[in-house]
Amino acid sequence: MNVTVDFVLNGDAVSWQGDPARKLLDVLRDDLGQTSVKCGCREGECGACSVLLDGLLANSCLVAAGRLAGSEVTTMEGFRTTERFKVLDRAFASRSAVQCGYCIPGMVLSAEALLSQNARPTAEEVRLGISGNLCRCTGYNAIVDAILDASKEGEGLW
Ligand code: FES
Ligand code: FES
Incomplete structure (x- = not known):
């Protein structure tokens, strides 16, 4: 029904x-x-x-x-209109953290959820925050670095 x-x-x-x-x-x-x-x-x-x-x-x-x-x-269709997205987008691009891109909408929303709770996470906290998102391309290091960069560059946004 x-x-x-x-x-x-x-x-x-x-x-x-x-x-x-x-x-x-x-x-x-x-x-x-x-x-x-x-x-x-x-x-x-x-x-x-x-x-x-x-x-x-x-x-x-x-x-x-x-x-x-x-x-x-x-x-992501909604989140991409935000200032927070722009900071994450720049950071992911600058760290070459996107390869095939399949995981990236989920990764970025995961980063947003993490930074909303913890605006200045450690690398370990970022790894924990994205632990539910699998990426078969990047090896994760560039993604973690991108999120750490975004947390610094977006100070005051989260
Ligand atoms: S499709 Fe939902 S967690 Fe994999
Ligand atoms: S960039 Fe390909 S799965 Fe993450």
Whole structure:
């Protein structure tokens, strides 16, 4: 049975209708055009599908659409309009921290979630913060350095 679920996506009100058991990953990609949200494993293991759900990092492949009522969802399509994104974007580019790019939307949202809680993390804290996001290309060091750079260059933004 289909239901109507009202939530906020990147600052805009959404009234979505469908099977409440569908996963947020599929709703975002297939119904709402949020193709930055990637599908890797569908098991909560890779972080490619990461979004911010009420400000906290969430694997959208594990979230049923029916529980979204009243929630705020942020994807890279929304986050990329922010000043914080610009700082992270510059830092990732300057450290050559993007190779194939598949993990990067999730990595950047993971960085945002971390820096929102801890604006000046240590390298170890960054590694822990992104530990739910797998990257098969970079070896992680450049990503960690980029997030550390962003935390310094974006002082006052987080
Ligand atoms: S697709 Fe969701 S964690 Fe891998
Ligand atoms: S840049 Fe390719 S998976 Fe991370």
